[in-house]
Amino acid sequence: MEALKRYIKNMEPEAVTVLAEQVGYMPGQIVSKTLAQNKAVSLTLFAFDKGEEISSHESSGDAMVIVLDGTGEITIGEEKYLLGAGETIIMPAGKPHAVFAAERFKMFLIVIFPQ
Numbered sequence: 064m065e066a067l068k069r070y071i072k073n074m075e076p077e078a079v080t081v082l083a084e085q086v087g088y089m090p091g092q093i094v095s096k097t098l099a100q101n102k103a104v105s106l107t108l109f110a111f112d113k114g115e116e117i118s119s120h121e122s123s124g125d126a127m128v129i130v131l132d133g134t135g136e137i138t139i140g141e142e143k144y145l146l147g148a149g150e151t152i153i154m155p156a157g158k159p160h161a162v163f164a165a166e167r168f169k170m171f172l173i174v175i176f177p178q
Contacts, residue, residue, distance in 0.1 A: 083131040105174040111164035119161040124176035133168030
């Protein structure tokens, strides 16, 4: 029998895991781990070392950031938001946004694209 196709990769199925432990910090870097990517959705884990950033850009989809560890600064348009572990924010499609590591932090990014 042929194995079923998996749509979420880089994580073990049917295993209880802690998302924050699925991506590690690296000095002076942003580490990412893609869990799913297609025309409709993107699921990515990020670990930012302090001071690292993703500069301002726009996306065609709505993006939801869930902070898993530490503190991150999210800029949407001209507004800055400081988020800690357990907090989330939506970065709307078509609006410039950026991410800055005020301290080391990890986030789960979910982007839903228009169909």
